[in-house]
Amino acid sequence: MVNYVPVLLILIIALGMAAVIIILSKLAAKSRPTREKLMPYECGVEPVGTARERQSVKFYLVAMAFLLFDIEAVFLVPWAVVFRDVVRSEAYRHLKYVFYGEMMVFMVVLFVGLIYVWRKGILEWNK
Amino acid sequence: MTNLLLEWVIKTIVILFILVTAVAYVTLMERKVMAWIQMRVGPNRVGLGKFRLWGLMQPLADGLKMIFKEDIIPLQANRWLYVLAPALSLIPALMTFIVIPYGSHITIFGYTIELHVTRMNVGLLYVLALTSVGVYGIVLAGWSSNNKYSLMGGLRSSAQMISYELALGLSIVSVLLYTGTLDLVEIVEAQSGFHGLAWNIFHYPLLILVFVIFYIASLAETNRTPFDLPEADSELVAGYHTEYSSMKFVMFQMAEYLNLITASSIATTLFFGGWNGPFVGRLPLLGPLYFTVKVLALIFLAMWIRYTVPRFRYDQLMRFGWKFLLPASIVNIIISSTVILFMR
């Protein structure tokens, strides 16, 4: 697992970089806060109401549909990686149609999900 | 072990240095390309003393200017998250590059150096993982600013990013069907046949379609026009980074350009043979050169698109991603696997 040490290295260096950048701008720049500067920006007029309002549930529905297909993609990855080997190798020869068919079944079931989401109008944003 | 560690540290620091410089000059390139497309001259004043150097010092001046800008944290903002958010979008963007190979290997003083920082059995998944973590920076920036534009921009942007991440992931799956590995180093090495021109895109013509899907999805992932909805300046001021100023703003910009560079490098690696090219076997130093040229060409393409195509409307964007790109990439997987099953 030695190959993963650079991930740790670059994480530490990147963290350091981010910290240095933030601190640098704190040190270098003058700070003269006024009331107007510290207000939420709303094109120069006094802010109306609060930004903490309830948003459309549609974002949740899209994120949920994303979750579904993300899982599909994650299952597809190991399948795609071994697919060519399975098709070509002698040891797995008898399995190659099973191997192909099972993923098609999986994708069809999830495609039904996409069609459901589609028909229910989750993917329409102009209503 | 100590030797290896030292090699990693040096490589990582060099890579980061190159990346930061590259980001600076890609911004200059963007301004020059924009000026060129709009028949203007572009930045050409900033130089060293009397020498103008075609504006080559412009990024440096920009950086200095941004450092000395006042750093504003709005009173109503959520201070911790407000400071954390730009770092959260910059760090994953910096981290991707360690798995991308930019050359085969060179020998200096009898010490062989592989021209990639590390190789992983799950290299492409690592890239995808970092892409998916990158969403947080934007969501949290939008939420913590406590500004309506920021919140709307953050939500829209993250919904857009996750939608196109699907098309991105699924188009990569089609490539995996042909390469049979997630290790980027192996993927590139498999393309080195035929005088370094056995690129995947020449070898498997179906991948041209996959590349188009991948490229569109990666443009959307990096929030570039025609997909720059999160910052749609005519509706949302500046989207999720409306409230950000000074170096925090720069961090978001850096992350955006880093993502563009990463996406172009991944596209190069997957479709255009990575560092492969003619004579690269005899002169390994050509590898990084070929790699850079290909990446720059893809970046140029992105800029060209940016200044040619108008912005999508949000409903069009979602429809395009979910109803066209996603089914298209699934169909691509089905066709590719069928071809592999029956043709080999």
Add this chain to the structure above:
Amino acid sequence: MVPLSWYLGLSALLFTIGTVGVFIKRNAITIFLCIELMLNAVNLTLVSLSGFFGDVGGQLFVFIVMTVAAAEAAVGLAIIISIFRNRESLNVDEIDSLKY
């Protein structure tokens, strides 16, 4: 090398923290987060046992658990949304209409 017992101990501690969270928290969404934490603690056990015994079965199990967790999160959060809409609160002490 790190012995297996360390992994199992860490996993047990995380599971305990998750359980305590389910008991002491009042917010439905935090309780949900604690359940995810418990799932992850169990995943750590499965992955480390699978690694130490050299059998990939445990990791496949974790893969399936993650899928189930995703399905659970989708439905659970949908329930939370509909409860919040109807009652404007996520305090589990107040959501007790089913209590006799």
Add this chain to the structure above:
Amino acid sequence: MELEKLLFIVFAVIAIASALNILLQRNPLYSALSLIGTLLALSALYVTVRAEFIAAVQIVVYAGAIMVLFIFVIMLLNIPKDQPQIEKQKALRYLAIPFAGLMIAEMFYVLRWIRLSTLPPVPAGNAEQAVGTTWSIGTRLFTDYLLPFEVTSVLILMAVVGAMVLARREGD
């Protein structure tokens, strides 16, 4: 080899600290962010037992999709902070601490009996097919574990339909 133990301790401390932070924070958004910290630390621990693929999937699925869903819900609903809970039986708290200490002591006593302390060696020559790599996952998942895999797809489909029905209002 002490480096490995040091790394384990670092990640374990991150995991436990962020897990505790879930409980300490009142704002659900902060709790969710702490859980992401735990997830990332666990993913690093998976790498130390050579479960590379699962480690990557952990980040892609858990940190990149499930937690995004959580954070979206917290932000969309603008969920209020947790109220401090009303103590009903105060005496129980003082009873709980010794019991918890006892349980932890018992756990560590039991763990001492586990003697397994080294990972099995990687078979020479085919490191790409060792346990935990994408290849090993792919070959086992789609052969020996075919049924759970297919059932998973139905489960996800049901989850989508269920969540859609629950979260949408009529005419939404």
